Amino acid sequence: MEISPDLIVFLKIGGFSLNATIVFTWIVMGLIIITAWLATRRLSVEPPISHWQNLLEIIVTYIREQIREITLQQPDRYLPFLGTLFLFIVVSNLLAIVPGYSPPTGSLSTTAALAICVFLAVPFYGIAQHGLIEYLKHYSQPTIFMIPFHIINELSRTLSMAVRLFGNIMSGSMIIAILLSITPLFVPIVMQVLGMLIGLVQAYIFAVLATVYIASATRLQEEKAQQLK
Amino acid sequence: MAGIDNVALASIVMAGLTMAIGSIGPAIGESWAISKALGAIAQQPDEAGTITRTLFVGLAMIESVAIYCFVISIILIFANPFWNYMVLKAG
Numbered sequence: 001m002e003i004s005p006d007l008i009v010f011l012k013i014g015g016f017s018l019n020a021t022i023v024f025t026w027i028v029m030g031l032i033i034i035t036a037w038l039a040t041r042r043l044s045v046e047p048p049i050s051h052w053q054n055l056l057e058i059i060v061t062y063i064r065e066q067i068r069e070i071t072l073q074q075p076d077r078y079l080p081f082l083g084t085l086f087l088f089i090v091v092s093n094l095l096a097i098v099p100g101y102s103p104p105t106g107s108l109s110t111t112a113a114l115a116i117c118v119f120l121a122v123p124f125y126g127i128a129q130h131g132l133i134e135y136l137k138h139y140s141q142p143t144i145f146m147i148p149f150h151i152i153n154e155l156s157r158t159l160s161m162a163v164r165l166f167g168n169i170m171s172g173s174m175i176i177a178i179l180l181s182i183t184p185l186f187v188p189i190v191m192q193v194l195g196m197l198i199g200l201v202q203a204y205i206f207a208v209l210a211t212v213y214i215a216s217a218t219r220l221q222e223e224k225a226q227q228l229k
Numbered sequence: 230m231a232g233i234d235n236v237a238l239a240s241i242v243m244a245g246l247t248m249a250i251g252s253i254g255p256a257i258g259e260s261w262a263i264s265k266a267l268g269a270i271a272q273q274p275d276e277a278g279t280i281t282r283t284l285f286v287g288l289a290m291i292e293s294v295a296i297y298c299f300v301i302s303i304i305l306i307f308a309n310p311f312w313n314y315m316v317l318k319a320g
Contacts, residue, residue: 069278069282166300171296171299
């Protein structure tokens with residue numbers, strides 16, 4: 001039983017090994033890109049729209065509404081990053097129903113990479129919104145002694161995002177593997193359904209947490225400015 | 230060979246204890262959060278969307294404590310660094 005898809009190596013060239021995480025990440029990426037390309041090939045604003053366009057419009061509208069409700073700002077700036085995060089995690093989790101596939105989010109490398117993306121995106125959006133000086137100033141709020149705690153907070157929440165997603169997905173696939181060796185007939189199917197539900201919820205939570213962190217970086221000074229007025 | 234036996238015994242016992250003790254706190258916390266959220270939804274059904282979203286985020290936060298324990302117990306069983314060291318030393 002493999003603890004992570006990193007250990008399943010398909011191909012080894014020199015010092016570089018092509019493991020299952022990379023291969024399945026490429027498959028997920030390709031699937032998303034091809035589906036989006038096929039669905040947006042013939043867009044129309046007239047009533048006879050294709051099913052795929054309808055599906056994508058529902059997803060994009062829903063993500064925009066969620067971002068607008070959480071950040072209380074215009075969602076267009078955050079939509080590309082947060083939408084991509086959500087869609088990637090959802091597709092890679094839900095494909096776990098395909099036999100022979102092991103989710104790339106069940107590897108700590110993938111989830112750490114995603115969490116580091118969020119870790120870098122928070123100051124990026126904060127600085128883009130307020131400028132470097134104003135953004136760095138919020139580290140010294142309310143007193144200057146809070147600087148280490150702000151830094152610890154940013155690092156620990158990045159770690160917790162990575163380990164949370166990894167632990168949930170890895171536990172799902174591991175429970176199924178254990179149950180397959182104990183009661184292979186019916187019980188694994190139930191657990192697989194539960195695993196898909198957990199995968200969906202975890203993707204939602206990852207995206208919502210990223211949104212909350214970005215919103216806290218971009219909105220903090222606005223509230224302060226409103227209080228000063 | 231007494232050392233390797235001790236490592237195996239300690240790893241397996243601690244993996245079980247980690248899950249057993251570590252899941253008590255999150256279980257109490259989650260049940261408390263859900264009961265409070267249900268009470269809030271019953272009082273203000275209009276705010277159900279906001280309450281549900283906050284509830285999910287909070288549950289994920291609480292649950293991550295249990296997930297940390299799970300990851301540690303899985304590491305103890307399947308990827309134990311001390312076990313690998315003892316096996317290497319025993320040759």
